[in-house]
Amino acid sequence: MSPEQQAPPRGRTTKATTAPRRRRDAGRTRERLLEAAHELFTERGFDRTTTREIGERAGADPSLIARYFGGKPQLYLATLRAESERAAPADLLDDERLLGLLRKIAQHGPGPVTRATVTPYSDPVVQDAARTQLYERLVDPLCDHFTTDGVPQARLRAEIAVAALTGIVLARDAGTLTELSSAAPEEILTVVHGVIDATARAGAR
Amino acid sequence: MSPEQQAPPRGRTTKATTAPRRRRDAGRTRERLLEAAHELFTERGFDRTTTREIGERAGADPSLIARYFGGKPQLYLATLRAESERAAPADLLDDERLLGLLRKIAQHGPGPVTRATVTPYSDPVVQDAARTQLYERLVDPLCDHFTTDGVPQARLRAEIAVAALTGIVLARDAGTLTELSSAAPEEILTVVHGVIDATARAGAR
DNA sequence: CCCGAATGTCATCATGCGATGACATCACTC
DNA sequence: GAGTGATGTCATCGCATGATGACATTCGGG
Numbered sequence A, B: 001m002s003p004e005q006q007a008p009p010r011g012r013t014t015k016a017t018t019a020p021r022r023r024r025d026a027g028r029t030r031e032r033l034l035e036a037a038h039e040l041f042t043e044r045g046f047d048r049t050t051t052r053e054i055g056e057r058a059g060a061d062p063s064l065i066a067r068y069f070g071g072k073p074q075l076y077l078a079t080l081r082a083e084s085e086r087a088a089p090a091d092l093l094d095d096e097r098l099l100g101l102l103r104k105i106a107q108h109g110p111g112p113v114t115r116a117t118v119t120p121y122s123d124p125v126v127q128d129a130a131r132t133q134l135y136e137r138l139v140d141p142l143c144d145h146f147t148t149d150g151v152p153q154a155r156l157r158a159e160i161a162v163a164a165l166t167g168i169v170l171a172r173d174a175g176t177l178t179e180l181s182s183a184a185p186e187e188i189l190t191v192v193h194g195v196i197d198a199t200a201r202a203g204a205r
Numbered sequence C: 001c002c003c004g005a006a007t008g009t010c011a012t013c014a015t016g017c018g019a020t021g022a023c024a025t026c027a028c029t030c
Numbered sequence D: 001g002a003g004t005g006a007t008g009t010c011a012t013c014g015c016a017t018g019a020t021g022a023c024a025t026t027c028g029g030g
Helices: A026-048 A051-058 A063-069 A072-086 A095-108 A112-118 A124-148 A154-174 A178-182 A185-201 B026-048 B051-058 B063-069 B072-086 B095-108 B112-118 B124-148 B154-174 B178-182 B185-201
Strands: none
Touching (some): A026 A063, A026 A072, A026 B026, A072 A112, A112 A124, A124 A154, A154 A178, A154 A185, A154 B112, A154 B154, B026 B072, B026 B112, B051 B063, B063 B072, B072 B112, B095 B185, B112 B124, B124 B154
């Protein structure tokens, strides 16, 4: 077909140093699979993502998913773990951090954890892992904040705040609500902040 | 196999009156399929629901779905239409109506329209139909309210309010956030109202 | 240089899905 | 009561998916 697809442009690496430069590198392949999986799970959710797609994007054979991770659900779990190591707990009450979060999501899409908030997954293990992440990163920090501020029903209100934020972020990503989807993070920051703030103040006025 | 599965317990209906009592009734079967589909689409979403399940719950053969509706996507569309005929536009700013909405959702689960807000569907026709419903029933009424109240960015804010509400309702249904899921509609009404209210007031303080 | 393990590729299987069409059964009209 | 279209049942197809194992290739150590 395409002339591009010629013989591998291999520089015949003179065997070179016994350096980490390997053409076959399981570790690297594993990483690429993980990355591709994270992207696709983020874009389409767990169910709509196929192992073949993951393999294609990672430039690896789908069968390696089974070999390296055990299967698609285990790959998903690995994705969650990787995400949790990278991301620090977010302070939703800090405008700057909130804006950062919105920007990051606008750029990279909501994470699998976010999606799991509103979409129950088939595999209970997967569902549970996602929930743990959600609490550690969003609910608990906000709940602590509310508690120290003397907000009643701190936990319930924190959960409502996170749920509302999740809805906003996911709707933005889904494109169902046109103006919301096309608005820049800065444009919605004020309102989103107001929403989160309202969960703390409602009724206590 | 099982003794239960004996000859059809047919009461030999003496032919009886020429009354509407028919053993074969396409209209009724269609209805049952529609009901079952609505329930299942509501519980698990479009993708996770199979035509065989729908048939089983409806007590009808799955092949009738193709015959009566054209296929699974068309059945989904019929579900949306049926839902739209039943449900009137909801006024999210009225506490009583909002409570009624929350109660209804707590009882029957969120409708397919609600779910479509945050989960893009594969079929664009389906997605579009869901969006139309969403605007007519929730966004537009709220937007009008905001406009007459002189709220700036009425449309954007209305969309954010609907998105937030959707997140709350779906998270409640998903069971991911424990306290939110177990709370009664009355318990969260105040906070939810505050959230919607906040979309109008934020920044204009 | 050679061997065994690690790594990657490929063909294939089993399963579940939606769809289709052939066939059986019923209901209504004449 | 015979015929005809409507209605329901069943077997099966084609397709996509995740998984599996056989095979090919490469790497690294002896």
